[in-house]
Amino acid sequence: xxxxxxxxxKAIYGTRNAKVYHDGNVWFTSSKxxxxxxxxxxxxxxxxxxxxxx
Numbered sequence: 001x002x003x004x005x006x007x008x009x010k011a012i013y014g015t016r017n018a019k020v021y022h023d024g025n026v027w028f029t030s031s032k033x034x035x036x037x038x039x040x041x042x043x044x045x046x047x048x049x050x051x052x053x054x
Contacts, residue, residue, distance in 0.1 A: 011038035 005012070011029055018028035018037050025042045043049060 008040070011040055 015029035015031055015038065018030040021028055025044065027040045027042070029038045029040070030036065031038075
């Protein structure tokens with residue numbers, strides 16, 4: 001968990017819910033100035049992590 005937060009903490013800390021907060025397995029946050037939107041994908045147990053996201 002610590003390693004994940006180190007890499008992805010910007011998407012969690014100091015953000016707000018995006019206009020569309022949740023869609024399927026994806027949750028969205030937005031920076032305070034609304035210039036950056038982050039997408040956090042919750043990988044289901046039976047799904048493999050893709051090599052790239054397009």
